[in-house]
Amino acid sequence: MQRGQRQSLGPMTRIIDKQQVSVMARRKIRLLVVFGPNAGREAVGEGSVLQVGTQPENTLVLEDDAVSRIHVEIASTAEGILVRDMASTNGTWLLESGVRITQAHVPSSTVLQIGRSQVQVEALDQEVAEVLSPETSFELLTGQSPVMRALFSTLQKVAPTDETVLITGETGTGKELCAQSLVSASRRAHNPFVIVDCGGIPHTLLESELFGHVRGAFTGADSDYVGAFERANGGTVFLDEIGELPLTLQTRLLRAVETRSVRRVGSPKPVALDIRILAATNRCLEEEVNHGGFRADLYYRLSVIQVRIPPLRERSEDIELLAREILGEIEARGVKLDEATLQQLRSYRWPGNVRELRNHLKRMSLGGLAAELAPGGPPAGDGGPPAGPAALPEQEELLSYREAKDVAMLRFEHEYLSRLIRRAGGNISQAARLARTDRAHLSRLLSKHNLSPGRQ
Numbered sequence: 382m383q384r385g386q387r388q389s390l391g392p393m394t395r396i397i398d399k400q401q402v403s404v405m406a407r408r409k410i411r412l413l414v415v416f417g418p419n420a421g422r423e424a425v426g427e428g429s430v431l432q433v434g435t436q437p438e439n440t441l442v443l444e445d446d447a448v449s450r451i452h453v454e455i456a457s458t459a460e461g462i463l464v465r466d467m468a469s470t471n472g473t474w475l476l477e478s479g480v481r482i483t484q485a486h487v488p489s490s491t492v493l494q495i496g497r498s499q500v501q502v503e504a505l506d507q508e509v510a511e512v513l514s515p516e517t518s519f520e521l522l523t524g525q526s527p528v529m530r531a532l533f534s535t536l537q538k539v540a541p542t543d544e545t546v547l548i549t550g551e552t553g554t555g556k557e558l559c560a561q562s563l564v565s566a567s568r569r570a571h572n573p574f575v576i577v578d579c580g581g582i583p584h585t586l587l588e589s590e591l592f593g594h595v596r597g598a599f600t601g602a603d604s605d606y607v608g609a610f611e612r613a614n615g616g617t618v619f620l621d622e623i624g625e626l627p628l629t630l631q632t633r634l635l636r637a638v639e640t641r642s643v644r645r646v647g648s649p650k651p652v653a654l655d656i657r658i659l660a661a662t663n664r665c666l667e668e669e670v671n672h673g674g675f676r677a678d679l680y681y682r683l684s685v686i687q688v689r690i691p692p693l694r695e696r697s698e699d700i701e702l703l704a705r706e707i708l709g710e711i712e713a714r715g716v717k718l719d720e721a722t723l724q725q726l727r728s729y730r731w732p733g734n735v736r737e738l739r740n741h742l743k744r745m746s747l748g749g750l751a752a753e754l755a756p757g758g759p760p761a762g763d764g765g766p767p768a769g770p771a772a773l774p775e776q777e778e779l780l781s782y783r784e785a786k787d788v789a790m791l792r793f794e795h796e797y798l799s800r801l802i803r804r805a806g807g808n809i810s811q812a813a814r815l816a817r818t819d820r821a822h823l824s825r826l827l828s829k830h831n832l833s834p835g836r837q
Contacts, residue, residue: 404510405531407457411505412441417498419443427509431455432667433495434467438681447471447496450677451667455502461486462502464493468668468821471496483824520562522555523706526696532688539686540566545638547623547683548661550690551829552787553736556661559690560619569657572616577609580625588630589646592637598647610643610654617657623683624664624675635679658683668822692829693731693738700726700738707739713746729754730831733791740788795830798823802832 410431413423424431424441431440434452443452449469456463465484466473472481474494487493489504514533517525524530539546540563548556557576564574582590593608609618620626626634637643638658642651660683669675693700701723708716731737741754805812809827813820 403513403515403530405513405527406508406510408504409507409509410455410457410462411503412455413501413503414441414443415492415499415501417443417496418445419498425505426455429456429509429511433500436670436677436681441500443496443498443500445496445498448498449496449671451670452495453493454667457504458486461488462491462504464491464502466821467665468671468819469495470671483821484828517702520565521558522562523703524696524699525702526691526698528691528696529699532690535686535688536563537566539563539688541568543657545658545683545685546660547666547685547687548659548690549666549687550661550663551692551732551734552663552790553734554690554692555735556663556690557619557621559688560617560621560659560661563659564617564619567617567657569616573613574617574619575609575613576619576621578621580622584627584630587626588633591630592633592643592645594646595648598645602647605645608643608645610637610656611645611652613656614654615656617659620658620660622662623660624662624666624669628674628676631676631679635676635682638679638682665822665825668819672819693734697727703735703738704742707742708746711739711743711746713742715748716742716745725754730829732795732829733787736787737791794826795832798826798830798832802827 407429409425409427411423411425412431412433414420419442422441422443426440428440432451432454433439433441433443433448434450435443435445435448436450439451447470449467449471451467452469453467453473454465456465463484464473464482464487466482474481475487476492476494476499487502490501492499492501511531512534513527513530514537516530516533517523519533519536522529522533522536524533536559546560546563548559550556550559560576561574564570577590579587588594589602589606589608591608591610593606593611594602596602596604620634640651641656642653644651666675666680666684670677670680693703701718704718704723704726708718726738733740801812801816802809805815809824810820813823816823
């Protein structure tokens with residue numbers, strides 16, 4: 382394959398089992414260690430994402446003490462081979478130029494410096510064909526874009542099983558809807574479905590909420606309490622925002638996931654369970670593993686099947702379909718989706734994703750209360766985070782607590798990041814130091830809000 386050639390061939394029609402189906406074809410990626418402790422070792426990835434690091438579950442395992450546990454991810458995309466550093470300790474570098482990269486598309490045969498090792502990334506002539514669903518929806522999820530139809534195809538295969546699924550995606554992409562859709566299409570559809578918001582429950586109460594407690598287990602435990610896992614027996618437990626779970630509880634959760642049993646706080650007796658476990662997060666758990674904020678063994682137990690819901694900016698062809706569906710749900714008869722309006726919706730980045738689109742359309746339905754969308758940025762007139770509770774615009778008081786909080790958080794993020802980049806003089810490394818966060822995470826936040834050193 383020539384350098385610079387596209388690695389993903391996009392949607393096409395194939396004959397499979399005598400049936401004509403749409404597929405997304407992509408090249409297989411080979412990783413070859415050309416220098417370092419494991420020189421000569423190679424791995425060819427069948428999946429869409431390959432991981433390199435010291436953990437034995439990686440696609441390519443390196444015995445190199447300068448390499449992080451999950452050091453880098455490599456994926457075949459329509460734009461080429463995507464290399465994404467997972468906030469590793471020593472970084473990922475292009476050997477030829479000596480440039481450190483956070484996330485970049487590279488041509489085939491590029492050599493990466495990873496710790497003390499050098500790894501060549503090559504796109505092979507062999508293809509992997511991912512079947513696209515012919516449907517434009519899966520239960521509660523909607524989309525006609527190839528990435529969503531590929532997701533639907535995966536969900537259709539996974540839903541009837543009892544496999545543990547980790548759902549990833551940015552805030553507002555529909556992770557909870559994805560979990561509900563998996564349950565609706567499963568054999569457990571009519572059994573208990575228990576949701577635990579790991580980020581919304583105080584850590585001091587979370588252990589009891591998950592596992593329950595017996596009377597007298599601690600001060601205030603006046604009676605037995607059945608935890609979420611037991612309440613979900615026979616059905617499904619959904620651990621939302623699993624990345625917020627404190628380390629002190631991760632060991633107990635790991636045991637529950639491994640053994641499908643729990644012990645109530647204060648009780649020595651385990652309770653065996655018949656449950657399916659789904660989890661979701663908007664955090665990058667691979668980065669959390671590298672930083673010691675999330676157990677590697679728990680990460681791999683939860684991500685038996687990992688599905689990623691793409692952000693809205695990656696599937697602009699779904700905007701009109703989603704907008705019309707949302708307007709029908711909220712019975713907004715006075716909103717016209719003419720071409721000018723649709724173009725404005727498509728050109729906006731939607732950092733809050735489908736939830737932000739829904740809120741924007743709700744405000745439009747209230748008689749033109751929605752702010753004008755500035756391409757790539759926040760709605761015009763949003764001058765930063767609210768100064769306090771009274772600063773929340775009147776129309777947004779009609780939103781749910783969670784929706785209103787997300788709106789405020791998006792404004793805060795955009796204003797904070799804009800000021801941060803200006804203060805750092807456009808230097809992302811300096812900005813990361815000022816914000817006391819890692820460079821990779823900051824770069825992804827800047828991309829989410831379409832901010833760069835030259836655009837604040």
